[in-house]
Amino acid sequence: xxxxxxxxxxxxxxxxxxxxxxxxxxxxxxxxxxxxxxxxxxxxxxxxxxxxxxxxxxxxxxxxxxxxxxxxxxxxxxxxxxxxxxxxxxxxxxxxxxxxxxxxxxxxxxxxxxxxxxxxxxxxxxxxxxxxxxxxxxxxxxxxxxxxxxxxxxxxxxxxxxxxxxxxxxxxxxxxxxxxxxxxxxxxxxxxxxxxxxxxxxxxxxxxxxxxxxxxxxxxxxxxxxxxxxxxxxxxxxxxxxxxxxxxxxxxxxxxxxxxxxxxxxxxxxxxxxxxxxxxxxxxxxxxxxxxxxxxxxxxxxxxxxxxxxxxxxxxxxxxxxxxxxxxxxxxxxxxxxxxxxxxxxxxxxxxxxxxxxxxxxxxxxxxxxxxxxxxxxxxxxxxxxxxxxxxxxxxxxxxxxxxxxxxxxxxxxxxxxxxxxxxxxxxxxxxxxxxxxxxxxxxxxxxxxxxxxxxxxxxxxxxxxxxxxxxxxxxxxxxxxxxxxx
Amino acid sequence: xxxxxxxxxxxxxxxxxxxxxxxxxxxxxxxxxxxxxxxxxxxxxxxxxxxxxxxxxxxxxxxxxxxxxxxxxxxxxxxxxxxxxxxxxxxxxxxxxxxxxxxxxxxxxxxxxxxxxxxxxxxxxxxxxxxxxxxxxxxxxxxxxxxxxxxxxxxxxxxxxxxxxxxxxxxxxxxxxxxxxxxxxxxxxxxxxxxxxxxxxxxxxxxxxxxxxxxxxxxxxxxxxxxxxxxxxxxxxxxxxxxxxxxxxxxxxxxxxxxxxxxxxxxxxxxxxxxxxxxxxxxxxxxxxxxxxxxxxxxxxxxxxxxxxxxxxxxxxxxxxxxxxxxxxxxxxxxxxxxxxxxxxxxxxxxxxxxxxxxxxxxxxxxxxxxxxxxxxxxxxxxxxxxxxxxxxxxxxxxxxxxxxxxxxxxxxxxxxxxxxxxxxxxxxxxxxxxxxxxxxxxxxxxxxxxxxxxxxxxxxxxxxxxxxxxxxxxxxxxxxxxxxxxxxx
Numbered sequence: 019x020x021x022x023x024x025x026x027x028x029x030x031x032x033x034x035x036x037x038x039x040x041x042x043x044x045x046x047x048x049x050x051x052x053x054x055x056x057x058x059x060x061x062x063x064x065x066x067x068x069x070x071x072x073x074x075x076x077x078x079x080x081x082x083x084x085x086x087x088x089x090x091x092x093x094x095x096x097x098x099x100x101x102x103x104x105x106x107x108x109x110x111x112x113x114x115x116x117x118x119x120x121x122x123x124x125x126x127x128x129x130x131x132x133x134x135x136x137x138x139x140x141x142x143x144x145x146x147x148x149x150x151x152x153x154x155x156x157x158x159x160x161x162x163x164x165x166x167x168x169x170x171x172x173x174x175x176x177x178x179x180x181x182x183x184x185x186x187x188x189x190x191x192x193x194x195x196x197x198x199x200x201x202x203x204x205x206x207x208x209x210x211x212x213x214x215x216x217x218x219x220x221x222x223x224x225x226x227x228x229x230x231x232x233x234x235x236x237x238x239x240x241x242x243x244x245x246x247x248x249x250x251x252x253x254x255x256x257x258x259x260x261x262x263x264x265x266x267x268x269x270x271x272x273x274x275x276x277x278x279x280x281x282x283x284x285x286x287x288x289x290x291x292x293x294x295x296x297x298x299x300x301x302x303x304x305x306x307x308x309x310x311x312x313x314x315x316x317x318x319x320x321x322x323x324x325x326x327x328x329x330x331x332x333x334x335x336x337x338x339x340x341x342x343x344x345x346x347x348x349x350x351x352x353x354x355x356x357x358x359x360x361x362x363x364x365x366x367x368x369x370x371x372x373x374x375x376x377x378x379x380x381x382x383x384x385x386x387x388x389x390x391x392x393x394x395x396x397x398x399x400x401x402x403x404x405x406x407x408x409x410x411x412x413x414x415x416x417x418x419x420x421x422x423x424x425x426x427x428x429x430x431x432x433x434x435x436x437x438x439x440x441x442x443x444x445x446x447x448x449x450x451x452x453x454x455x456x457x458x459x460x461x462x463x464x465x466x467x468x469x470x471x472x473x474x475x476x477x478x479x480x481x482x483x484x485x486x487x488x489x490x491x492x493x494x495x496x497x498x499x500x501x502x503x504x505x
Numbered sequence: 506x507x508x509x510x511x512x513x514x515x516x517x518x519x520x521x522x523x524x525x526x527x528x529x530x531x532x533x534x535x536x537x538x539x540x541x542x543x544x545x546x547x548x549x550x551x552x553x554x555x556x557x558x559x560x561x562x563x564x565x566x567x568x569x570x571x572x573x574x575x576x577x578x579x580x581x582x583x584x585x586x587x588x589x590x591x592x593x594x595x596x597x598x599x600x601x602x603x604x605x606x607x608x609x610x611x612x613x614x615x616x617x618x619x620x621x622x623x624x625x626x627x628x629x630x631x632x633x634x635x636x637x638x639x640x641x642x643x644x645x646x647x648x649x650x651x652x653x654x655x656x657x658x659x660x661x662x663x664x665x666x667x668x669x670x671x672x673x674x675x676x677x678x679x680x681x682x683x684x685x686x687x688x689x690x691x692x693x694x695x696x697x698x699x700x701x702x703x704x705x706x707x708x709x710x711x712x713x714x715x716x717x718x719x720x721x722x723x724x725x726x727x728x729x730x731x732x733x734x735x736x737x738x739x740x741x742x743x744x745x746x747x748x749x750x751x752x753x754x755x756x757x758x759x760x761x762x763x764x765x766x767x768x769x770x771x772x773x774x775x776x777x778x779x780x781x782x783x784x785x786x787x788x789x790x791x792x793x794x795x796x797x798x799x800x801x802x803x804x805x806x807x808x809x810x811x812x813x814x815x816x817x818x819x820x821x822x823x824x825x826x827x828x829x830x831x832x833x834x835x836x837x838x839x840x841x842x843x844x845x846x847x848x849x850x851x852x853x854x855x856x857x858x859x860x861x862x863x864x865x866x867x868x869x870x871x872x873x874x875x876x877x878x879x880x881x882x883x884x885x886x887x888x889x890x891x892x893x894x895x896x897x898x899x900x901x902x903x904x905x906x907x908x909x910x911x912x913x914x915x916x917x918x919x920x921x922x923x924x925x926x927x928x929x930x931x932x933x934x935x936x937x938x939x940x941x942x943x944x945x946x947x948x949x950x951x952x953x954x955x956x957x958x959x960x961x962x963x964x965x966x967x968x969x970x971x972x973x974x975x976x977x978x979x980x981x982x983x984x985x986x987x988x989x990x991x992x993x994x995x
Contacts, residue, residue, distance in 0.1 A: 099555045107554065119548045121555060220554040225791035254559050254794050333791055336587050339598030340552045344657070355593070355655075382589070382786035391788060 022046075024053050025497050029184040029238040033087045043089035047076035047133050050091050054135070054182045057501065061158045063176045065096050066104045067136035075133045087241055088131020093183035095174045096137035097144060097220035098124050107220040108140040108152040108170075111366025112347045121218025122253065123187065123229050123246045130245045135183050138173030142368045143338060144194055144222040146170050147440040150431050151370045158427070159202060160498040161465055165424040168198030168440075171232070175202040178232045180501055185242045186232045191222050192326055193419075193444025195230045196456035200419035200468020203458040203496050205239045205485070206232045208444075210476045211451035213259045214243075215250035221337040223330035224255075226448040234496050236457060236486040240265050243478065264479050266486035271305040274484060277312030277412030278302075284318055286421040286439055290462025295418045298459045298469045301491045302416065307484075312408045312415055316400045317446035325397035326445045327438055328381045332391050334371075335378030341366060373434065402450045409474045414484055417443045419456040419468030447472050455481045458494040466494075507678045507743040509750035512715045515723060516675035516742060518685060522667045522698045523635060523706040524567050529663035530634040531558030531601060536665065538704055542658035550663035552596035557792050560585070564665035565608065565796055566806060567697040568632045571667060572609025573807050574695055575627055582797050583608045585632075585790040590783055593657050594636040602668075604787045607631035608796065616687045617818045619829050625684050626672035637662035667697070673712065673723065678746070682739035685709055690814045690837045702733050711742050715749045728763045730776060741766030745773060817842055825855035834863055841867070844877035844884055851888030854895050861891055865908050873912075882911045883918055890920040902977040903929040933980040935987060938971075941979070942987040945970045946995060953992045964988065 022032075022041060035041040051069050058064050072091070079089045094100070097107040099117035106112045120128075128134075141151035149157040149172030157172045159165040160180040167176040171188025175198035178186050188195040190208035199206025207230045214229040221227060231242035240263055249258035278299050281287050303309050316322060343349035343362035350361035367375070381390035408415055421442055430437045447454045452472055459469035469488065473481045508514045529536050532549035548556040572579050586604035609630035615622035638661050643653040669688075675681045689700045689707060700707040714726035729745055732738040744766060752759050763777040812820075818836035821827050827835070835845045841862065849858040866887060870880060890907055893899045899907060907923045910916060916923035924930050932938050945967060946953050956963045964985060971984045 097555070099553070105554070112554065115554070117548070117553060117555070119553065119556075216555075217557050218548075218555040223791075252559060253557050253792075255792065332788060336589055336597075336599050336786075336788070339589065339591060340554075340596060342591075342593075342598065344593055345551060345596065346553070379786065382788055384784045384786075387786075387788075 022049060024049050024181040024184075025502065027184070028235050029087065029090045029233065029241055030235070032090050032184060036084065036089045043076040043079040043084065043133060044073060046089060047072050047091055047135070050135055050183060053180070057180055057182060060163060061160060061176055061180060062155050063138055063157055063173050063180065063182055064093070064136045065106060065108075065139050065154050065173070068103070072133060072135055079131055079133070084131055086130060087245070090132055090185065091135045091183055092127050092132040092242075093135045093138050093174060093177045093186035094124065095140050095171050095186070095188045097140065097189060098137075098187060099218040099220070100124050100134070103137070105137065105220070106154070107144070108142040108154065109341075109366065109368070109371070110153040110348060111341045111362070115347045117218070119218060122215035122250045124218065126246050126248065127187075132185070132245065135177075138171075138177050138186060140173055141170035141194075142371050143220065143334070144170040144189055144191055144227075145334070145370050145374055147193070147197055147437050148425070148427075148430065149173065149198075150427065151368055153368055156427055159424045160501055161203060162424065162500065165426055165465070166201070168201035168420070168424065170194040170198075171206075172198045174232050175199050175204055175206065178202070178204045178234060179496065179498060181497070184234065185238060187229060187242070187246070188232060189219060189222070189227055189229050190444075190448065191226045191228075191330060192441040192448050195232065196444050196454060196468065196470060197420050197440055199232055199456045200458070200466065200470075201424040203466030203494065203498070204232055204234060205236055205455065205457045205489075206230065207239050207243060207455040207478075207481070208447065208453060209243060209247060209478055210259070210453040211448075212255055212257050213247045213453070213476065213478065215248070215253045215256045217250055217252035217256075223333040224337065225333060226326075226330055228448070236455075236482055236489050237265055239455070240482045243482075247478075259476050259478060261476075261479065264482070266479075266483040268483050269487050269490050271302060271307035271484055271487050274307045274414060275310050275412040276302050276307040276484075277310050277408055277415040279312050279314060279318070279415070279417055281418075284421075284442070286442070287418065288422045288462065290423065291418050291421060291467050294460040294462055294467040295416075295469065298488070298492075299416065301459075301488060305487055305491055310412050312412055314404050314408060314415075314446065316397065317404045318442060321397050322401055322446050322449065323438055323442065325394040325401070326441065326449060327377070328390050328394035329398065329449070331374040331378030332381045333378070335375045335382065338367075338371065338375055370434070398449045401446050405446070405450045405452060405472075405474075413473065413477075413480060415472045417470045417472070419443060419470040423462050423465035423467060443470055451475060453478050453481055455485050457485050457489055457492070458496065459488070459492050460494065507739075507746070508676070509715070509746055511717070512746070512750055513718045513720070514676055514678075514742075514746050515673045515714045515716060515726075516678075516681050517673035517712040518671045518675070518681060519710040519712070520669040520671075520685070520688065521708040521710075522669065522692055522700065524564050524665040524667055525696075525698050526561055526563045526567065526665050528561060530561050530564055530632070530665040531663055534663065538661070538706070540660060542656075542660060544660065546659045546662070550596070551659050558601060558790075560793055560796065561665055564632060565798070566802075567695075568608050568630060568667050569798060569803065570695055570806050570810060571669070571692065571697060572612060572630050573803070574691065574810055574813055575609070575612030575614055575630065577609035577612030577627060577630060579798060579803055580606060580608055580610065580796075582606065582795050584795045585793045586787045587790050589786040592636075592639075593655065594639045594662070596637065596659065596662060600633060600636065601790055601793070602633035603631035606795075614684070614688055614691060615815050616684055617815055617829065617833065622815075623680065623684070625674045628670040628672055630667060630669045633666050633668060635661055635664035635666045673714075678739040678742040681711060681742055682735045685738060686735045687814065687837070694811055694814055694839050696811070702735075705733070708733070709738055711738065713742055713745045713749070715746060715753065725759060725761055727759075727761065729766055729773075730763055732766055737766065737768045740768060740771070741773075744771055748773060811839065825849060825859065827855065827859050831859050831863060835859060840877040847884035848888045848891065851885055852891040852895075854891050857891040857895055858888065861887055865905065869908075869912055881914050881918070882908070886911050886918045886920060893920055893924065897933050897980055898924065898931055899929060900931050900977060900979075900981065903931060929978065931980045932975055932978045933983055935983060938975075938979055938983060938987055939991075941971060941974050942984065942991050945974060946988065946991045950995070953995050956992050957995070967992075
């Protein structure tokens with residue numbers, strides 16, 4: 019028995035209903051747990067759920083009083099460490115691992131009173147664009163169960179799209195929040211590098227990883243970002259945003275210069291995506307923005323992809339070397355310690371993770387460092403300058419989020435380069451450390467298309483304001499027809 | 506001769522120093538040695554997934570202080586790197602260290618010697634973290650040989666470690682050992698580390714090669730690892746120089762190697778050869794931000810530096826007119842130096858103060874295992890004692906008795922009171938001594954006759970008799986004069 023319509027209720031509305039005592043936190047949590055129970059077998063969104071823990075947190079807020087968004091549920095990608103709660107990062111090598119500590123962002127959510135719904139599926143160690151690299155099975159797209167939800171934060175995106183959670187957290191290293199948000203028809207934001215703490219978040223590529231929220235609405239996204247953003251003494255790279263995150267109000271884009279890029283010569287963009295993008299540009303104009311032509315000389319080229327796929331694996335090769343079977347997680351016994359290492363890693367890591375660790379270690383090797391890692395860092399500098407130059411002429415940059423809509427499960431698994439091309443529009447932003455948001459702007463072949471807004475460092479409030487105005491104009495219905503009206 | 510004849514030794518040192526900070530290098534665990542295994546650990550120093558390092562400000566400042574003391578250039582922009590190596594004592598499978606942008610570059614240390622300053626240059630001083638301790642079980646003494654398994658204690662993991670690399674300026678094992686020992690005193694004077702080689706808070710590796718005198722090129726070097734005393738360092742280098750000379754002279758080549766020196770057998774064993782050298786795949790540590798110390802910080806640290814042993818030794822030579830050997834013995838350790846200066850000032854007799862502090866007082870400290878500051882003999886008391894000797898009140902044996910009494914806490918720490926209570930005052934009064942002298946000469950008429958006959962060396966015998974009769978209290982010069990007069994009169 020759902021006491022309220024989870025498909026139609028935003029986090030902001032839930033908080034209002036809780037304030038008005040029309041709902042209890044326990045009822046809210048119960049409604050989402052029911053929805054999860056009804057759909058998780060089919061969609062494989064959650065890897066770990068502890069209903070008693072969730073309900074106990076909810077009841078505590080009912081009993082001890084609440085304010086703000088306390089009592090609103092939150093789902094976590096399974097790479098946020100939560101003390102004594104299983105955390106796998108989608109990998110066999112962390113099977114059974116229960117962290118002895120809790121990530122800073124989770125602590126901030128707990129302090130704000132958000133109720134923990136569970137841990138969501140992901141590509142192993144966040145390496146992937148489809149969630150097919152999870153050791154625990156693929157997550158299915160709520161819009162079409164034969165299709166991927168995107169990745170690597172596919173579970174967190176699908177959880178919000180399927181109304182199994184009003185809010186969720188993911189991480190974005192090359193597009194891992196924005197691309198699944200686009201493919202699942204929800205809002206997803208990657209904040210400026212350094213706006214949100216990475217402490218307690220299982221690392222993939224430390225100089226690129228950033229935590230961000232998924233939500234059904236832009237205002238919900240802002241609410242969640244407000245909770246998680248801020249400086250952390252446990253993360254020296256995290257300064258927090260210079261000004262508080264505001265809830266967007268404006269309905270127009272007047273006074274904004276919005277940069278649009280030409281998709282001519284940009285490979286692999288589907289016609290339906292192109293059509294949605296061009297329609298979105300008309301909407302931007304209609305909302306009073308000044309449209310300017312922007313160009314990104316280096317950022318939308320194979321050079322950017324190449325740089326990313328050297329830097330990220332290089333950092334990953336060091337970050338993942340700690341999974342050796344000695345201290346925690348999986349240990350496959352062997353006759354001596356070397357055989358134990360071999361067997362543990364052989365069984366513990368999936369193919370894509372092994373591929374990237376090999377690429378990364380190779381790129382850092384003596385004699386190759388300068389040609390690969392060094393060169394990639396120089397390209398990274400050029401990409402930063404690209405954006406600096408672009409933002410002299412405009413306040414925001416608009417691109418599609420993904421060149422395609424959600425593809426079929428299995429379609430790209432044997433073609434890693436085609437899979438990497440999913441990140442064409444998203445990863446330059448990670449290489450530059452900039453903030454970006456993806457919001458649904460329409461459908462193509464019945465599947466959501468995402469619009470990508472990128473801005474200068476710490477322009478989160480500007481991005482949220484623009485996305486909010488566009489959201490009103492797009493009037494996208496985020497409810498996947500396949501699930502509509504279901505339990 | 507410890508450098509083989511016909512060869513020139515080229516030696517450089519790599520010194521690792523554990524810094525005595527309150528917490529570890531990249532986490533908040535206490536930085537202490539000993540204790541139950543794995544009790545001072547946390548998600549960061551055991552490399553739990555998602556844990557992040559945060560650099561210890563105090564460790565950075567202590568390292569900058571060392572750099573300032575050596576006259577190094579302090580980097581305006583310094584970075585950490587990851588040094589990848591896979592071993593159970595390295596939980597992240599990389600060590601956070603520094604690579605091409607160390608905190609301190611260059612610098613020198615001048616060791617005072619009789620032939621002027623022995624100046625050794627530094628390449629760099631940088632900051633990194635110590636590894637955990639692997640204990641091999643069943644192998645005896647925690648060694649690998651014969652062990653059936655290993656356990657890891659992470660208490661030490663993440664201890665701040667300062668690495669100092671010298672230029673290849675050293676030319677003999679003795680010079681290397683003297684330099685290392687003086688460097689240790691300098692670091693102790695800075696208060697940044699205990700530098701206890703037995704506990705491993707100071708570890709010295711040596712890079713050793715030979716060449717013919719006059720050659721400019723450096724030849725193949727080998728690295729001697731982790732010698733845990735200065736004497737082993739000296740002997741290990743000497744042994745390796747001999748080995749290299751023998752190989753060259755037999756017409757054999759050798760490759761870059763890492764060696765372990767066993768002082769009990771005087772043998773060297775190969776730990777690693779060049780072919781198996783690690784590729785550490787260094788790259789900038791993305792979890793840490795660059796260190797950019799402000800000019801104010803550096804100026805403040807510079808202003809806070811204490812007087813260093815080298816400067817103090819030279820000052821003691823000039824200010825107190827001490828010979829170098831005494832200036833070194835007194836000036837190296839800050840505790841003894843401060844004590845000496847108090848005694849010298851209070852007594853006005855620097856030479857006497859130096860003799861007393863280096864002889865009786867140092868022997869007492871060694872015996873009682875005390876530092877100068879902990880001794881019951883306070884500087885004012887020792888200064889008073891030096892004064893009683895200088896003014897002739899006490900002779901050497903009486904002075905020793907008074908010192909022993911001060912160590913035992915007699916007389917409320919006042920030497921004059923002890924002299925009075927024990928009747929130790931020297932007999933410097935000619936009238937008082939004359940009677941004793943007359944008795945001695947009368948009792949030894951035969952020797953007096955011989956003395957008058959020219960056997961002058963009997964004076965020692967007569968003085969001895971006078972001392973015996975006075976309990977050692979006779980003032981020796983006065984006794985001699987009176988003896989001569991009395992014997993001549995006979």
